[in-house]
Amino acid sequence: MTAQPAHPSASLSPLDGRYHAAVAPLADYLSEAGLNRARVEVEVEWLIALTDRSLFGTSPLADADKDRLRSLYREFDAEEIAWLAQKEAVTRHDVKAVEYLVRDRLSALGLDAVAELTHFACTSEDINSTAYALTVKRAVEQVWLPALRAVIATLRELAVEHADAAMLSRTHGQPATPTTMGKELAVFAARLERVAEQIAGSEYLAKFSGATGTWSAHLAADPDTDWPAVTRAYIEGLGIGFNGLTTQIESHDWQVELYDRVRHAGGILHNLATDVWTYISLGYFAQIPVAGATGSSTMPHKINPIRFENAEANLELSAALLGSLSQTLVTSRLQRDLTDSTTQRNIGVAFGHSLLALDNLRRGLGEISLARDVLLADLDANWEVLGEAIQTVIRAEVVAGRSTIADPYALLKELTRGHRVGAAELAEFVQGLEIGEEAKQRLLALTPAGYIGLAEVLAR
Numbered sequence: 001m002t003a004q005p006a007h008p009s010a011s012l013s014p015l016d017g018r019y020h021a022a023v024a025p026l027a028d029y030l031s032e033a034g035l036n037r038a039r040v041e042v043e044v045e046w047l048i049a050l051t052d053r054s055l056f057g058t059s060p061l062a063d064a065d066k067d068r069l070r071s072l073y074r075e076f077d078a079e080e081i082a083w084l085a086q087k088e089a090v091t092r093h094d095v096k097a098v099e100y101l102v103r104d105r106l107s108a109l110g111l112d113a114v115a116e117l118t119h120f121a122c123t124s125e126d127i128n129s130t131a132y133a134l135t136v137k138r139a140v141e142q143v144w145l146p147a148l149r150a151v152i153a154t155l156r157e158l159a160v161e162h163a164d165a166a167m168l169s170r171t172h173g174q175p176a177t178p179t180t181m182g183k184e185l186a187v188f189a190a191r192l193e194r195v196a197e198q199i200a201g202s203e204y205l206a207k208f209s210g211a212t213g214t215w216s217a218h219l220a221a222d223p224d225t226d227w228p229a230v231t232r233a234y235i236e237g238l239g240i241g242f243n244g245l246t247t248q249i250e251s252h253d254w255q256v257e258l259y260d261r262v263r264h265a266g267g268i269l270h271n272l273a274t275d276v277w278t279y280i281s282l283g284y285f286a287q288i289p290v291a292g293a294t295g296s297s298t299m300p301h302k303i304n305p306i307r308f309e310n311a312e313a314n315l316e317l318s319a320a321l322l323g324s325l326s327q328t329l330v331t332s333r334l335q336r337d338l339t340d341s342t343t344q345r346n347i348g349v350a351f352g353h354s355l356l357a358l359d360n361l362r363r364g365l366g367e368i369s370l371a372r373d374v375l376l377a378d379l380d381a382n383w384e385v386l387g388e389a390i391q392t393v394i395r396a397e398v399v400a401g402r403s404t405i406a407d408p409y410a411l412l413k414e415l416t417r418g419h420r421v422g423a424a425e426l427a428e429f430v431q432g433l434e435i436g437e438e439a440k441q442r443l444l445a446l447t448p449a450g451y452i453g454l455a456e457v458l459a460r
Contacts, residue, residue, distance in 0.1 A: 013349065015349060015352040015353070015356070019352075019356050022355065022356050022359045023352040023355050023356055023359075025142075025143045025355075026139055026143050026144070026348055026351055026352055026355055027348070028139075028143075029135040029136070029138045029139035029142075029143070029348075030135055030136070030139050030347055030348030030351060030352075031348060032345070033076075033081050034135055034348075035131055035132070035135055036076070036080070036081070036084055036094075036098060037073050037076040037080075038073075038130075038131035038132075038134045038135045039095065039098040039127050039128070039131045040072050040073040040076060040080070040098055040101065040102060041073040041131075041134070042126075042127050042130045042131050042134070042238075043098060043099060043102045043118060043119060043127060044069050044070060044072055044073060044102060045234070045237075045238065046117075046119075046120065046122070046208075046234060047069070047102070047114060047117045047118055047120070048061060048066055048069065049230075049233075049234045049237070050117050050120060051114055051117065053230065055117075055222065055225065056117075056221070056222070058113075058114055058117070061111075061114070065109070065111060068109050069105075069106075069109065069111070072101075072102065072105050080101065083101055083104075084097050084098065084101055087100050087101065093124075095124040095127050095128065096124075098127070099118055099119040102118045102119075103115050103118050106118065120221075121210055121215075121217040121218045121221060122208070122210070123210055123211045123248060125207065125248055125249045125250065125336070126206075126207060126208045126209070126210070129205075129206045129207050129208075129243075129249065129250035130206035130208065130235065130238065130240070132206075132255075132344060132347075133204040133205060133206045133240040133241075133250075133254075134204075134238060134239075134240060136204060136255070136258070136347060137204040137239075137240060139348075139351060140199065140202070140258070140262075140351075141200075143351075143355065144262075144351055144354065144355055144358075145196065145199060145200060147355055147358040147359065147362070148192065148196055148199075148265060148358055149196060150358070150362050151192070151269070151358055151361050151362050151365070152189050152192050152193055152196065154362055154365045154366065155185050155186070155188055155189035155192070155272075155365070156186070156189045158181075158182070158185050158365060159182045159183070159185040159186035159189055159459045159460075160182065160459065160460055161182065161370075162180065162181040162182035162185065162370055162459070163180060163182035163183070163186075163455075163456045163459035163460045164180060164182070164456045165180050165181040165182060165370055165372055165375060166178055166179075166180055166375060166376070166379060166448070166449040166450070166452050166455075167179055167180055167181045167184070167284065167375045167378075167379070168375070168378045168379050168382055168385065168448070169385075175382040175384070175385055176385060177385055177388055177451065177453075178379060178385060178448055178449065178451050178452050178455075179452060179455045180452055180455040180456055180459055181279075181284070181370060181375070182455070182456065182459030182460075183452075183455040183456070183458045183459040184275075185459070186458060186459045188268065188271070188272045188275075191268045192265060192268055192269070195261060195264050195265045195268065196265065198261050199258065199261045199262060199265065202254065202257065202258045202261070203241050203254045203257075204240045204241060204254060204258075205240065205241040205242065205243040205250055205253075205254045206235050206238075206240055206241070206242065206243065206250055207242075207243045207244070207246040207249070207250040208231040208234065208235055208242070209227075209228070209231060209244065209246060211248060212247060212248050212335050212336075213245070213246040213247055213248060213335075215227045215228060215231075218231075228244055232244065241254075247332065247334070247335040247336060248335045248336035249332055249336055249340065251332075252329035252330065252332075252340060253330065255325065255326075255329050255344075255347075256325075256326045256329055256330050259322040259323075259325050259326045259350070260322070260326055262318075262322055262350075262351070262354060263318070263319050263322040263323060263326075266315045266318050266319050266322070266354055266357070267315075267319065269311065269315055269357060269358070269361060270311075270312055270315040270316070270319075272361065273308040273309075273311045273312040273315065273357075273361060274308075274312060276305075276308050276364070276365070276368070277305050277308045277309065277312070280305045280308070280368065281305075282374075282378075283371055283374045284370065284371060284374055284375055284378075285368040285369065285370060285371065286368065286369045286370075286371050287303040287305065287367060287368055287369075288367050288368065288369055289303060305364070307360045307361065307363055307364025307367065308360070308361070308364050310356070310357070310360045311356075311357040311358075311360040311361045311364065312357075314353040314354070314356045314357040314360070315353070315354065315357045317353040318350050318351070318352075318353035318354040318357065321346055321349055321350035321353065322350045322354075324343070324346075325343060325344075325346065325347065325350060328340065328343045329343060329344070376449055379447075379448035379449045380448065380449075381420075382420075382448060383421050383422050383423055383425075383426050383447075383448055384416040384419065384420065384421040384426075385448055385451070386426060386443075386446055386447075386448060386451060387412040387413075387415065387416040387421075388412075389443065389446060389451055390408075390412055390426075390429075390430065390433075390443055391408040391409050391411065391412040392408075393435065393439050393442070393443055394408035394411070394412075394433065394435060395408050396439070397435040397436055397439055400436070402435060402436040402439070403433075403434050403435045403436075404434060405433070405434055405435075415429060423447075427444060430443045430444055431444070
């Protein structure tokens with residue numbers, strides 16, 4: 001096994017080097033060591049489950065012996081990692097090395113009598129599919145989802161804070177009906193919350209049915225035991241779901257579903273990153289200077305929106321990896337091929353880039369300040385956006401019989417399309433309209449900053 005680099009800057013992956021601190025919590029689950037810890041857990045708990053049922057003349061282990069056995073994965077550390085590396089160098093098989101580790105520790109604990117129940121009737125994929133279900137579930141629920149929800153919580157706070165901050169919309173990049181900054185941020189929060197709930201409801205499935213999913217070896221050893229029921233109870237007892245109809249491998253469809261949902265969340269987050277970046281470039285958000293930080297090596301005035309640019313790039317990397325995982329894992333030739341083996345070792349990398357993006361977005365959203373004066377100045381320079389309101393009111397007045405204007409839309413199009421129209425010009429135009437006095441006064445009182453409909457209510 002290759003030694004770890006002496007310094008993070010020597011790491012091949014930036015997730016293990018430059019960005020290690022931001023993604024380290026994922027390594028507890030989605031690293032090679034995390035996977036091996038889970039494999040040991042699966043082997044130990046299977047052995048305990050078999051003896052608890054007194055199969056093959058065994059008796060349930062004493063609670064003290066169970067605790068000592070469980071310490072193999074609960075206290076899994078550098079000693080076990082090194083032991084497995086040495087053993088795998090000989091076996092050339094990672095799961096077999098784990099089996100040998102458990103057997104070795106059973107001997108040390110004086111439990112040789114049950115050693116042959118280690119890896120009993122299992123194929124490697126029984127151990128691996130269960131270990132991956134456990135590690136991915138724990139990584140998502142304990143690390144990634146909390147990070148996503150932290151971003152959502154920040155967005156909700158900003159949405160309420162800026163609920164009344166009137167802002168010029170830009171549809172197709174052009175001035176459009178005003179909104180509020182709070183309402184626009186609330187849209188992102190709502191989109192992300194919906195996908196977060198889908199991800200929170202994800203299934204994590206394992207198979208535990210032997211070499212080709214038929215329980216053949218189990219039945220050969222004991223034809224009178226209901227092995228599908230035994231293995232289902234075992235897997236569900238670990239807190240994950242059971243897939244009882246498989247080839248040699250669990251079909252990975254749950255993984256495809258999960259990674260597609262995480263990629264969907266990443267797409268929304270990418271949209272958020274580019275929108276906030278654009279708001280910063282428009283001057284809507286001012287970036288809060290960080291003491292000692294440098295924005296440009298030559299232009300001292302600059303504060304670059306690097307949090308959002310970093311998030312954008314890492315979400316693209318994550319999406320590419322998640323897409324590749326989904327595309328590869330959905331297929332396995334006949335009863336088994338090994339393309340999934342090396343592919344699944346990149347699950348942590350895919351989630352790592354996503355987690356790094358979430359960290360940058362959360363930090364970035366906390367390092368910006370809304371420039372309400374810029375928003376108001378932008379609105380005051382675009383009175384033509386009230387054209388929509390005026391032509392809609394005219395239409396209502398025509399229907400009510402208080403106006404005979406033939407084509408309200410064309411009338412406003414001629415006035416506003418391609419023209420900058422100020423407050424005075426619009427007031428003069430409205431004064432000359434053939435509409436009811438109440439409607440006329442309502443339009444005369446309207447300003448771009450006041451033309452926000454229910455945006456503030458929606459944001460709150």
